[in-house]
Amino acid sequence: MNWFHKKTTPVIQTETVAQAAEITASESKPERDACLKHLSQVISSGERGAVLKLHIDNFKRLNQVFGYEYCESLLEQILTYLKEVTGKNVYHYIGVEYMIILDRYTQGQALELAEEIAGRFDHVWKVTGTDCLCSAQMGICSYPGHASSPDQMLKCLDLAVIKAEEDGPNQAVVFDSALQKQLQRRQTIALYLSTALEKEEVEVRYRPTLHMDTGIFTRAELYMRVFIKGLGLIGASEFLPVAEDSGQIRAIEYYALEKAAQCILSLLKADCKFESIALPISPVLFLQEDFLDEVKRVMDTHHIPKGKLALEIQESALTMAYLNINVMLQQLQEMGVEIILNEFGSGYSGISSILELPVDTLKLERLFVWQLETNPKSRHIIEGLVRMARDLDITIIAEGVETENQVRILTEAGCNYQQGFYYSPTLGKDTLLNILGTSLTDSHQLLAEEKDKMSR
Structure with missing residues (x-):
C-alpha cells in the first residue's frame, strides 16, 4: 500500500511549517539574547x-x-497588542513564545494584566478580513525570590505555562511554592537519572496482556x-518527560530497547509461545539520526525474529512531525517491528491520518x-x-483494566486483548x-503472590 498518496497536501504544509520555524528561530536569536540580558539585570538588581x-x-x-x-500578520498583530497593553518591551523569545519583563509590578498586578490579555484571546483576531480564534497560555514568576538566574527563571515560567495548559485555553498560572516543590522534584529526578543507568538503578518490569479468545497471556x-x-x-510516566527535558531520554530509551531485546531472546530460548514484547518510545527518538540503525543493531545482535519486537508510539506524537514519523514507521515495519x-481515540490526530499510518496495533x-x-x-x-x-483487521488492546465491570463491557464490545492490574501487576523478567x-x-497462584508483594 502506498502510504503517501493521500497525504500530499499535509506533507507540503508540514515542510512549510518546518521552514517557517527555522526562519523564526534564526530571526529571534537577537531577541532571546536581549531578553536574557534584561532578565539577568533585573534579577540581580534586587528590585521587585x-x-x-x-x-x-x-x-x-x-x-x-x-x-x-x-500567520505572520497574526503574530504581528498580537505583538502590537501586547506592547500596547503592557507598555513594556515584548521579547519574541522563540517560535510563538513571548516574554514580558514587568519591572516594579507586584504579583497581583501581573496576574491582573494576564487576565486582561486572556480576555483578548477569548475574542477573534481579524487578519485581511478573515477571523481567527487562537488561544494562549501564560506563566508568571515574580522576582526576587524563586529564581536567582535567567535559566532558573525560564524553568519556573515553563512549569507555570505547562500548568496553565492543563487548566484549559487562555489561562494564566503564577509560579508559587507548590510549583517550586514540583520544580525541585523534577530537578531531583533529573540529577538521579544522570547516574542511574551507569549504576543500573533503573528497574525494568513488564505488563502482560491477556488474549481473551484463548485466555492465555x-x-x-x-x-x-x-x-x-x-x-x-x-514510574516512567513521570521520569521520562523529565529525561526528555534534560536530554537523557536517548540513553534511557536505548537502554530499555536493549533490555526488551534481551527479554525476547530469553523467551525464545525458553521456547515460550508469545506474540511480542512492546517498548513505549518517546517521540524524541524520531529526531535521532541513529534511531533506525540502533533498532536494527539490537535486532541483529540478539537475532530477534520479525514480529517479536513492538514499538509503541503515542498518538499525540503525530501532531509534531507527521511526515518524519510516517516515513520512519514504514521503515521500522519493513524491518519486522510491530x-x-x-x-487511540484521544483525538490528538484525525482518524483519517491514523488509518493511513503503517500501524499494526x-x-x-x-x-x-x-x-x-x-x-x-x-x-x-x-x-x-x-x-x-x-x-480494518487491526489488533486493539485495552489497558488499565482494573474491575470486573470493565472486563465485562470490554469483552462484550469485542476487545480481545486486555491489560491491567485486574489480570496482573507489573512483573520482573524471571516471573x-x-x-x-x-x-x-494456570497463572492464578503466581499472580496472586505478585499482587500480594505489591500491597505490602
Whole structure:
C-alpha cells in the first residue's frame, strides 16, 4: 500500500511549517539574547518585579489552515497588542513564545494584566478580513525570590505555562511554592537519572496482556521505574518527560530497547509461545539520526525474529512531525517491528491520518476504560473504536483494566486483548518467563503472590 498518496497536501504544509520555524528561530536569536540580558539585570538588581511568558497554542495547526503569510500578520498583530497593553518591551523569545519583563509590578498586578490579555484571546483576531480564534497560555514568576538566574527563571515560567495548559485555553498560572516543590522534584529526578543507568538503578518490569479468545497471556509491555531516596518509587510516566527535558531520554530509551531485546531472546530460548514484547518510545527518538540503525543493531545482535519486537508510539506524537514519523514507521515495519499506536481515540490526530499510518496495533485511550465506571457514554465510544479496528483487521488492546465491570463491557464490545492490574501487576523478567504462554487460570497462584508483594 502506498502510504503517501493521500497525504500530499499535509506533507507540503508540514515542510512549510518546518521552514517557517527555522526562519523564526534564526530571526529571534537577537531577541532571546536581549531578553536574557534584561532578565539577568533585573534579577540581580534586587528590585521587585515579575516576568510574564505567553505561549500561543496550536500555532502549527493555524499555519496549516491559514498559511504562513496570514500567520505572520497574526503574530504581528498580537505583538502590537501586547506592547500596547503592557507598555513594556515584548521579547519574541522563540517560535510563538513571548516574554514580558514587568519591572516594579507586584504579583497581583501581573496576574491582573494576564487576565486582561486572556480576555483578548477569548475574542477573534481579524487578519485581511478573515477571523481567527487562537488561544494562549501564560506563566508568571515574580522576582526576587524563586529564581536567582535567567535559566532558573525560564524553568519556573515553563512549569507555570505547562500548568496553565492543563487548566484549559487562555489561562494564566503564577509560579508559587507548590510549583517550586514540583520544580525541585523534577530537578531531583533529573540529577538521579544522570547516574542511574551507569549504576543500573533503573528497574525494568513488564505488563502482560491477556488474549481473551484463548485466555492465555501472549504479549507484554516493558515498564520502567526508579527508586529515589526522599521521593520513593517513580514510574516512567513521570521520569521520562523529565529525561526528555534534560536530554537523557536517548540513553534511557536505548537502554530499555536493549533490555526488551534481551527479554525476547530469553523467551525464545525458553521456547515460550508469545506474540511480542512492546517498548513505549518517546517521540524524541524520531529526531535521532541513529534511531533506525540502533533498532536494527539490537535486532541483529540478539537475532530477534520479525514480529517479536513492538514499538509503541503515542498518538499525540503525530501532531509534531507527521511526515518524519510516517516515513520512519514504514521503515521500522519493513524491518519486522510491530507498530503500536497508543491513546487511540484521544483525538490528538484525525482518524483519517491514523488509518493511513503503517500501524499494526491500537491501544485504547485508557481514560475511556476508566470512565466505564462512571460514564455510561464511554461504553458506546469503546464499542465504536473496537468495531472500527476489527473491521480494518487491526489488533486493539485495552489497558488499565482494573474491575470486573470493565472486563465485562470490554469483552462484550469485542476487545480481545486486555491489560491491567485486574489480570496482573507489573512483573520482573524471571516471573514473566513463567507467565507468558500460560493461561490466567494456570497463572492464578503466581499472580496472586505478585499482587500480594505489591500491597505490602
